[in-house]
Amino acid sequence: MIDKSSELPPAGPLRWRDVVETPAVLIDLDIVERNIRRCQDQCDRLGVAIRPHIKTHKLPLLARAQLAAGAIGITAQKIGEAEVMADAGIDDILITYNIVGDHKLARLRRLADRCRLTVVADSAAVVDGLARTFASAKDEIGVLVECDTGMNRCGVLTPEEALALARQVASSAGLRFAGLMTYPAPGHGNAACEWLDNAASLIRSAGIDTHTLSSGGTPDLYAMQHHPSLTEYRPGSYIYNDRSLVTAGACTVEDCALTVLTTVISSPAHGRAIVDAGTKVLTSDLFGMSGYGMVLERPDSTVISLNEEHGRIEYTSELPPAVGDLLRIVPNHACVVSNMVDSVHLIRGEHYVQAEPVAARGRIT
Amino acid sequence: MIDKSSELPPAGPLRWRDVVETPAVLIDLDIVERNIRRCQDQCDRLGVAIRPHIKTHKLPLLARAQLAAGAIGITAQKIGEAEVMADAGIDDILITYNIVGDHKLARLRRLADRCRLTVVADSAAVVDGLARTFASAKDEIGVLVECDTGMNRCGVLTPEEALALARQVASSAGLRFAGLMTYPAPGHGNAACEWLDNAASLIRSAGIDTHTLSSGGTPDLYAMQHHPSLTEYRPGSYIYNDRSLVTAGACTVEDCALTVLTTVISSPAHGRAIVDAGTKVLTSDLFGMSGYGMVLERPDSTVISLNEEHGRIEYTSELPPAVGDLLRIVPNHACVVSNMVDSVHLIRGEHYVQAEPVAARGRIT
Numbered sequence: 001m002i003d004k005s006s007e008l009p010p011a012g013p014l015r016w017r018d019v020v021e022t023p024a025v026l027i028d029l030d031i032v033e034r035n036i037r038r039c040q041d042q043c044d045r046l047g048v049a050i051r052p053h054i055k056t057h058k059l060p061l062l063a064r065a066q067l068a069a070g071a072i073g074i075t076a077q078k079i080g081e082a083e084v085m086a087d088a089g090i091d092d093i094l095i096t097y098n099i100v101g102d103h104k105l106a107r108l109r110r111l112a113d114r115c116r117l118t119v120v121a122d123s124a125a126v127v128d129g130l131a132r133t134f135a136s137a138k139d140e141i142g143v144l145v146e147c148d149t150g151m152n153r154c155g156v157l158t159p160e161e162a163l164a165l166a167r168q169v170a171s172s173a174g175l176r177f178a179g180l181m182t183y184p185a186p187g188h189g190n191a192a193c194e195w196l197d198n199a200a201s202l203i204r205s206a207g208i209d210t211h212t213l214s215s216g217g218t219p220d221l222y223a224m225q226h227h228p229s230l231t232e233y234r235p236g237s238y239i240y241n242d243r244s245l246v247t248a249g250a251c252t253v254e255d256c257a258l259t260v261l262t263t264v265i266s267s268p269a270h271g272r273a274i275v276d277a278g279t280k281v282l283t284s285d286l287f288g289m290s291g292y293g294m295v296l297e298r299p300d301s302t303v304i305s306l307n308e309e310h311g312r313i314e315y316t317s318e319l320p321p322a323v324g325d326l327l328r329i330v331p332n333h334a335c336v337v338s339n340m341v342d343s344v345h346l347i348r349g350e351h352y353v354q355a356e357p358v359a360a361r362g363r364i365t
Numbered sequence: 366m367i368d369k370s371s372e373l374p375p376a377g378p379l380r381w382r383d384v385v386e387t388p389a390v391l392i393d394l395d396i397v398e399r400n401i402r403r404c405q406d407q408c409d410r411l412g413v414a415i416r417p418h419i420k421t422h423k424l425p426l427l428a429r430a431q432l433a434a435g436a437i438g439i440t441a442q443k444i445g446e447a448e449v450m451a452d453a454g455i456d457d458i459l460i461t462y463n464i465v466g467d468h469k470l471a472r473l474r475r476l477a478d479r480c481r482l483t484v485v486a487d488s489a490a491v492v493d494g495l496a497r498t499f500a501s502a503k504d505e506i507g508v509l510v511e512c513d514t515g516m517n518r519c520g521v522l523t524p525e526e527a528l529a530l531a532r533q534v535a536s537s538a539g540l541r542f543a544g545l546m547t548y549p550a551p552g553h554g555n556a557a558c559e560w561l562d563n564a565a566s567l568i569r570s571a572g573i574d575t576h577t578l579s580s581g582g583t584p585d586l587y588a589m590q591h592h593p594s595l596t597e598y599r600p601g602s603y604i605y606n607d608r609s610l611v612t613a614g615a616c617t618v619e620d621c622a623l624t625v626l627t628t629v630i631s632s633p634a635h636g637r638a639i640v641d642a643g644t645k646v647l648t649s650d651l652f653g654m655s656g657y658g659m660v661l662e663r664p665d666s667t668v669i670s671l672n673e674e675h676g677r678i679e680y681t682s683e684l685p686p687a688v689g690d691l692l693r694i695v696p697n698h699a700c701v702v703s704n705m706v707d708s709v710h711l712i713r714g715e716h717y718v719q720a721e722p723v724a725a726r727g728r729i730t
Contacts, residue, residue, distance in 0.1 A: 021468045021730045055673065077674045097674065098630040100641075100689055103386045122631055125688035153675055154631040154639050265463040266487055266519040274519050276465075280704055280729050284649035308420065308701060309442045309462065309729075310518055323490035324465055336673060339645055340704075342727050362707050364645050364674075365386045 006068030008033065008061070011351035017326060019352050022263040023277035025337055025344040026328070029353060031257035032062065032239055039221065039238045040069045046226055046233070051075050051094060053216065053236030056335045058360035059344070060088030062239060073116070075216070075234045079107050080363025086115045088359070094118045094214070096146070096181060096234070098126045098154060104365065105133040108141075118142035118212075120181050122155050127168050127175070134174030142178035143169045144212060147199060149192035150185040159199035166203045166210070179212030179231070186248075189220030193227040200229060219248050242334035243294050244287040258337060259296065259328040261345075262311065264321045273301075273321040275311040277329060281340050282306060285333040293329040303329060371433030373398060373426070376716035382691055384717045387628040388642035390702055390709040391693070394718060396622035397427065397604055404586065404603045405434045411591055411598070416440050416459060418581065418601030421700045423725035424709070425453030427604060438481070440581070440599045444472050445728025451480045453724070459483045459579070461511070461546060461599070463491045463519060469730065470498040473506075483507035483577075485546050487520050492533050492540070499539030507543035508534045509577060512564060514557035515550040524564035531568045531575070544577030544596070551613075554585030558592040565594060584613050607699035608659050609652040623702060624661065624693040626710075627676065629686045638666075638686040640676040642694060646705050647671060650698040658694040668694060 008029045016026060043050040052066045053075040063074050063085055073092030076082040082093045093115050099108050111117055112134070121127045121143055134141050145165045148155030156162050162180060169177040180199055184192030192215055200210045216234030218241075224233075240258040241251040260282060262275035282292050284306065292303040292311065301315035311329075313321070321327065331337045338344065339361055346353035373394045381391060408415040417431045418440040428439050428450055438457030441447040447458045458480050464473050476482060477499070486492045486508055499506050510530045513520030521527045527545060534542040545564055549557030557580055565575045581599030583606075589598075605623040606616040625647060627640035647657050649671065657668040657676065666680035676694075678686070686692065696702045703709065704726055711718035 021466065023729050097641075098688070100628050100630050101386065122633060123688055126630075148633060152634075152637070153672065153677065154633060157634060263465050265465050265491075268487060268513060268520060269517075269522060272517070276462075279648070279650065279701060280727075283644070284651070284701075285644065286649070307518065308704075312518065323463070323488055336644060336649075339673075340727065341729065362645075362705065364388050364706065 006064040008065055009346065009353050011348040012353055014352045015350050016345060016347045016352040020261055020345050022261050022326065023281045024261045025281065025341050026259050026261050026347050027240070027344050028257045028347050028349070030348045031255060035239050035241060035255060035257060036066055036069045039235060042222060043233055046224055048230050049232040051214070051232050051234050052239065053234050054081065054085060054360065056236040056239055056338060058338050058358045059356060060085060060090065060359055061356060063088070063090055066239070072232065078363050078365060079104055079111060080365050081360040082117070083107070083111060084360040084363060086111060090115065092116045096120050096183070098122060100126060100129060105129050109133050109137065112137065112139070112141050118144060118178055120144045120146040121165060121169065122146040124165070124168060127165060127172065131172035131175055137174050140174055140176040142176050144178050144181040144214060145169070147180055147182045147196060149182045149195040150188050151183055153183070155182065159202045162199040163203050163206055166208050167206070170208050177208060179210050179214065181214040183216050184220060186217060186219045189215060189217060189223065190225050193230050197227065197229045218245060219250055222250055237334055240334040243330050243332045244289065246330070247289060253294065253330060256330045258334045259330055260293070260337065262327050262329060264323055264325040264327065267320050267323055270320060271314055273313045273315065275313060275327060276309065277311045278306045278309045280308050281337060282311065282329065282331050283333065283336045283340065285336050287332045289332055293331045296328045296330065298327060371429040373430055374711065374718050376713040377718055379717045380715050381710060381712045381717040385626055385710050387626050387691065388646045389626045390646065390706050391624050391626050391712050392605070392709050393622045393712050393714070395713045396620060400604050400606060400620060400622060401431055401434045404600060407587060408598055411589055413595050414597040416579070416597050416599050417604065418599050419446060419450060419725065421601040421604055421703060423703050423723045424721060425450060425455065425724055426721060428453070428455055431604070437597065443728050443730060444469055444476060445730050446725040447482070448472070448476060449725040449728060451476060455480065457481045461485050461548070463487060465491060465494060470494050474498050474502065477502065477504070477506050483509060483543055485509045485511040486530060486534065487511040489530070489533060492530060492537065496537035496540055502539050505539055505541040507541050509543050509546040509579060510534070512545055512547045512561060514547045514560040515553050516548055518548070520547065524567045527564040528568050528571055531573050532571070535573050542573060544575050544579065546579040548581050549585060551582060551584045554580060554582060554588065555590050558595050562592065562594045583610060584615055587615055602699055605699040608695050608697045609654065611695070612654060618659065618695060621695045623699045624695055625658070625702065627692050627694060629688055629690040629692065632685050632688055635685060636679055638678045638680065640678060640692060641674065642676045643671045643674045645673050646702060647676065647694065647696050648698065648701045648705065650701050652697045654697055658696045661693045661695065663692060
């Protein structure tokens, strides 16, 4: 996958502030390149392969850049996202989501014909569906058993349950037991690895080969210890970073590649200004914080509330923002912002690069 | 605008549960037709024209149905939404948003050439931009002064400020002062009308004709008193309704036309199930409520938390949802759900009608 097309495009002659209509999502490729490098270096240090989650950017262009830097493949959450990435020539994809229902299983089977595909399962019902679908396939599909290591979402609850599912997978024609996968509760990345290690020991002692142990999540990435048995890591947000990761101490504001460019459309009363970015760009995600983002040009201000098209900013200085001022907001959560817009604007510093369609946006099925 | 094309399509032979992949947004046209009728009747009773806000549905098909039922035109929040509606042949559009910036003003000027367009302004800076843009236009553009009657968002703060802006508009070549507009704070719809009435008296006593007094908001619609001076009302959510309006007492669950169809993908522990609708469909909008929606088939359950692709449901009965079960969720806020998906699925009761592209989705500029 490392070819010319994986090089990110250079800065153009124009400045983005002269070109872009607001609200708009800006992606600074200089910062993206640094973030990809930093994360690859960290995974190299930990001795784990990196398989980035593309839900953060949803852009084939950046998936290719991650692969060029050393990623072994990508992670997607939905078949629709994986289809977009396969269309773009990406050939090693893990879908970390239970695939349920005949329509979806038929799509999964077709997708498996054109890339190296791995999926997950956390129940006998999900394995049954996969087995029915792939029994007659010419190649086996790899299946990771999803483990709940504390997130309280999907996943088997105990190593014994993991073993039972591993047995079911290993004995199903068309399926290959590939190992274990978890998404750890934030702050518990190291404990999650120990959980996987225990479960893998149990499964191996039953004579079942357990190749892959896969964990993920950007918040814990830079606090990860070396776990000899962990084989791959699936971070997503690290490529852009966001206010939640700044708050968690995982990066600085200067590491945030995604910002929302807004225009002040009203400055009606002292202490309050209204910008043209609301939940339709920033979303309502609070992530346990107060406020909906960090205004780079106005450190004295808070994005206090949002409506669909309005962002209400409260500020403390004597100088009111003027109607027409451009402000950049670092959102609480970058991944969900990518999903709101049909295109993002690639920039390098003050320079405009190009608009890029968010090819995997809105692929909910 | 009342023609054959405004009739909503009939039920087809298939059942939606056999056709639709999840997660998906379902729109029940039987309920939509009832909701349009109920609201039109209420506005007729109040003696005000209705100018529905299309942000709720973003569908030309439903805008035409609203016009066929008696609406005098539509409301849009962004030029991009208005462009989509004008493309669909809708010829009377109010944009209730300050238009700021040269790119947008140029688009506004082009749009005004192909429909009867009205805009708003709440500051001299916004009026200046409009005046610069329309000074040489062959037709004047109507401008409503936006008034802050308690929402603390956009709008002039006092009737005196409204008068000053009305004077500026009336004296600007290319602009026609059309009246006053407000979006009331929920629960204060009647007080907002009195505010507008006072401001209109002041402006009229200065010799400036004030034709339109425009208010809006579904939550207060059915509690509105008769205000002789109010000329138009701009409700949006009434066409679909949602959990927030049920909670506010403005409708019943049976009046909710928009539901999110989900599949149970994991049932890992007693009391917890995971469905395939997360914030990418339901959004994080809480609207002051707890939980992210109402599960129609499981009144014993709460949508306790969401991630992007996961919805966590907690239930109290002894019977766990099974992997593969279909559940329908009434979301907290219907408008934002429309904006998450490329297409919605039109249904009538249990019958499938057709998929409909959400033509004005994501039009943020």
